[in-house]
Amino acid sequence: MSKKGLMERLDAGEVVIGDGGFVFALEKRGYVKAGPWTPEATVENPEAVRQLHRDFLRAGSDVMQTFTFYASDDKLQNRGNEAQSKYSGALINKKACDIARGVANEGDALVAGGISQTPTYLSGKGKEAVQKEFEKQLTVFLENKVDFMIAEYFEHVEEMTWAIESVKKSCPDMACVATMCIGPEGDMHGVSAGECAVKMAQAGADVIGINCHFDPDVTLAGIKKMKEGLEGAGFKKHLISQPLGFKTPDAKKQGFIDLPEFPFGLEPRIITRWDAHRYAREAYNLGVRFIGACCGFEPYHIRAMAEELAKERGRLPEGSKKHGMWGDGLRQHTKPWVRARARREYWENLQPSSGRPLSAALSTPDQWGVTQGDDILKQHSETTTNDELKSLFVKH
Ligand code: CBH
Numbered sequence: 001m002s003k004k005g006l007m008e009r010l011d012a013g014e015v016v017i018g019d020g021g022f023v024f025a026l027e028k029r030g031y032v033k034a035g036p037w038t039p040e041a042t043v044e045n046p047e048a049v050r051q052l053h054r055d056f057l058r059a060g061s062d063v064m065q066t067f068t069f070y071a072s073d074d075k076l077q078n079r080g081n082e083a084q085s086k087y088s089g090a091l092i093n094k095k096a097c098d099i100a101r102g103v104a105n106e107g108d109a110l111v112a113g114g115i116s117q118t119p120t121y122l123s124g125k126g127k128e129a130v131q132k133e134f135e136k137q138l139t140v141f142l143e144n145k146v147d148f149m150i151a152e153y154f155e156h157v158e159e160m161t162w163a164i165e166s167v168k169k170s171c172p173d174m175a176c177v178a179t180m181c182i183g184p185e186g187d188m189h190g191v192s193a194g195e196c197a198v199k200m201a202q203a204g205a206d207v208i209g210i211n212c213h214f215d216p217d218v219t220l221a222g223i224k225k226m227k228e229g230l231e232g233a234g235f236k237k238h239l240i241s242q243p244l245g246f247k248t249p250d251a252k253k254q255g256f257i258d259l260p261e262f263p264f265g266l267e268p269r270i271i272t273r274w275d276a277h278r279y280a281r282e283a284y285n286l287g288v289r290f291i292g293a294c295c296g297f298e299p300y301h302i303r304a305m306a307e308e309l310a311k312e313r314g315r316l317p318e319g320s321k322k323h324g325m326w327g328d329g330l331r332q333h334t335k336p337w338v339r340a341r342a343r344r345e346y347w348e349n350l351q352p353s354s355g356r357p358l359s360a361a362l363s364t365p366d367q368w369g370v371t372q373g374d375d376i377l378k379q380h381s382e383t384t385t386n387d388e389l390k391s392l393f394v395k396h
């Protein structure tokens with residue numbers, strides 16, 4: 001069975017639904033360590049990774065992203081991480097390809113390989129060294145015949161364009177999707193969102209947008225700026241959005257990383273499935289056709305997106321059989337006041353409470369204001385010492 005490719009689907013005007021957040025979901029389940037966030041679970045716990053892919057497929061995802069986030073050798077051995085010495089980046093990436101392909105073939109989904117920002121870039125080691133890290137990963141994606149590539153989670157457009165160049169060079173026949181983890185304020189070196197998008201297009205990206213760092217509203221505001229930048233420069237490109245499943249109206253330029261709740265206290269900010277409905281509709285209305293998600297999005301959020309766009313897509317996901325659009329299943333509830341909630345207006349207008357009497361709506365982000373080029377962002381292979389930590393506690 002030959003599947004339609006990504007560009008074929010997008011060029012035909014189809015909606016492509018992405019998957020949700022892997023490192024966040026698998027951290028909560030005990031298979032990923034928060035901090036390094038590396039995906040050695042592809043070797044250590046392949047069943048856990050496979051099941052999450054299956055859950056997203058069942059929820060309506062058309063794309064299985066290989067679980068290869070941060071799987072560059074320099075990241076797998078950064079700050080005391082021993083993943084690379086145990087398994088090698090190549091093995092982790094290969095196993096991720098096998099798992100994603102197996103699940104994709106249980107449905108009509110495509111497999112997307114992935115590369116992301118590197119410690120080598122943060123440390124200022126230059127283009128050649130950074131691209132060497134990418135190219136080691138891309139060799140594996142080429143050998144394992146992923147359907148297309150996503151270069152995601154870049155906060156500096158300079159490294160983003162190096163990644164796109166590497167994809168074009170190593171995997172010339174694959175579509176190249178590129179997402180930066182920025183908001184409407186642009187990248188960490190002060191390049192505007194519109195200008196970032198233009199540079200991404202010039203480097204050769206086929207699908208352009210934003211992932212992670214901000215909630216759906218802020219992400220779409222950033223993508224709107226990218227869209228305007230692209231149109232102004234005469235580019236016609238497909239757009240992608242893969243926002244956080246956490247509300248971040250108070251985040252500044254560095255996104256949710258800067259919020260005091262990151263990463264272990266974010267739960268009160270989790271979006272509801274109804275927020276996910278609204279996100280899918282607003283992304284669609286903005287002209288985004290690769291509508292996906294990042295950290296915090298669980299399979300039920302993806303199902304809500306697929307349900308919102310069921311008419312446009314001409315189908316409902318398998319997972320909807322146990323759902324019922326807009327709370328319809330509640331008509332089978334025993335209690336009458338719960339049956340009274342079996343309607344769209346009820347859920348659409350709900351303002352959910354947090355149940356936390358002292359919880360404020362907004363927090364104050366850290367805003368240390370450091371980024372690539374500053375000494376404090378230089379990385380090393382040894383783990384952070386207690387003395388180093390102490391000096392950070394004081395600064396805090
Ligand atoms: O795991 C995934 O779903 C990936 N496709 C994207 C992860 S974005 C991860 C953010 C990590 C934040 C950090 O470096 O602290």
Ligand code: ZN
Pocket residue numbers: 021211212213294295
């Ligand atoms: Zn993310």
